[in-house]
Amino acid sequence: MEIVEVAGIRVALVAGACVGPDFERALEVDLRIAGDGARFSTAGVADPVACGVRLARLLGEARAKELILAGRAIDAPGALRLGLVTRVVPESALGDTARALTEQLRALPPLALAAVRDAVRAVRDLTPEAALGREHAHFRRLIATQDHKAAVAAFFERRETAFTGK
């Protein structure tokens, strides 16, 4: 398993076995994609309880329990079905897919990416009102950024633009 980071977003690229410490590291990143030969198992994780909590937030109760209680291994299609990974490609295409994804992320406004990351993490701990309040606070800040203005201008002129993080 390899973890790449672009614009503060971490992506796990899973090829082959993802067990124990690798599985735990995979749960900590923002996005997970896998080759079709990947296999996942919670066997050998250092903190199974923390894994259970993390899985419940990532996948919901039913899917978290399916993974953590019996400790069975699942293959790549199984992981896609559960939402543990959000994309499965042939193992030979994993590198190209990862490059395309990191290019895609690099082309997005970094402040908005960071705001999304923060907002999603917080939703489950907040009432909907408080979560929306947090979203609005981000929105007020983002709408005043140079990157937002540049993005809207580029949209109307039907061209690409580079973002500066300002």
Place this chain on the structure above:
Amino acid sequence: MGDNAHTRWWTDGPVGTIVLDNPPMNVLSDENRRGIREALAEFRDAGARAVVLTGAGERAFCGGADLKEEEELTAETVGKFLKAGDETFRALREYDRPIVAAVNGWAMGGGLVLALWCDVRVGSTRAKLGAVGVKVGLMASNVQLSRLLFESRARDLLLTGRTVEAEEAHRLGLLSSVVAPEALMGEATAWARDIAARPPDLVAALKRAVNTALDPIAAPSRR
């Protein structure tokens, strides 16, 4: 039965229907926001038991905020803009009759928020969903997507802003059924009629219960 420049609404038996009609992309205008709230109030008086919300044409359900309008927002007016959006979404969420979104085309940005605040979503094969806010340096629908999908898939859609076609949206659970474009209103109305045929107090209690079931309230009796 009513309308304004960008919105039409009527009732047929127990089902109220609202159409957003602001071509070409049905971007969400003040008339739409006002129309939705007026329509729901009229439906309540008329005794409607379920509502269908859709967009006119085959191109878009709702294209979200008008970027031209949004571009002109200042530090002073952004609060009013957010509040207007919030009131609309809250009106759908807190309405005691279920609302079925008939997603006939693009639901992007604030249009996706609108669809996600509805209670059931059905789509045509032309439905396309996109949390596109991040692409223009903003964010929207974080709260709804994180509640409907859990974090792993929510993050995938929100961080990439990618387009989710009807078939994938069905698999993810964001659409409850997908039908041909010409069958969409029939499908949405069938859902609304099934809902309308059930005891209204029960239906209202169910909507409220599911809306709040995942709220983080630490009362032991709720666990």
